[in-house]
Amino acid sequence: MTSVTTGRRGGNRLRALLAPLGVAxxxxxxxxxxxxxxxxxxxHYPTCPFLWATGLYCPGCGTLRTIHALSHLDPLAALGLNPLIVVMVPVLVFWWGRWVAxxxxxxxxxxPHPAWLWVFIGVVMVxxxxxxxxxxxFLAP
Structure with a gap:
């Protein structure tokens, strides 16, 4: 009975890890x-519809080029394109690691407390x- 319980427990662990590993x-x-x-x-990629329609940058403008720069290990170039995304990467890695743990x-x-969501929305809006x-x-891509 113990080995069956242990086997189930290991299977449940792997099943529970499927979602965070899928996200990774x-x-x-x-x-x-x-x-x-x-x-x-x-x-290669479509133009940002908000930029196209208004001529203004959205919070995500420059994200693809930021990801490209980060994938080529160029964090300074990434900071010049979209600093919010660069700052969010370690935060997202922290939350993902917490999820895995x-x-x-x-x-x-x-x-997290709902106040954190409102803080994040406020930061994005500002x-x-x-x-x-x-x-x-200096924040424009």
Whole structure:
């Protein structure tokens, strides 16, 4: 009975790790694709619809080129394209690692306090506005 229980427990651990490992695989595939297909060359990716329609930068403008620069281990170039994304990478890696640790222990990771979501939304909104103002031109891609 003990070996069956242990076997089930190991199976549950692996099953619980499938989601975070799937996210890691998808993210790795995205980084590999964007690293191989240069977004600096015209015709590979569509134009940002917000930039096309308004002439203003959205919070995500420059993200593909940022990912390309990060995949080529050029963090300074990435910072010049979209500093918010570069700052968010370690934060996302932390949350992903936390998810893996909880899944390994067979537990669900608790969600962060909702106030953190509002703080993040506020930061993105301020970033969006500031990067389109003259004094925030250094944030433009």
């Amino acid at each position: 695989a998808g993210t790795g595939a995205l980084f590999a694709f964007v690293g191989a297909v240069d977004p600096n060359q015209p015709g 909880y899944a390994w222990r067979g537990r669900s990771a608790p969600l 970033y969006w506005v500031v990067r389109n103002l003259p004094f925030g031109a």
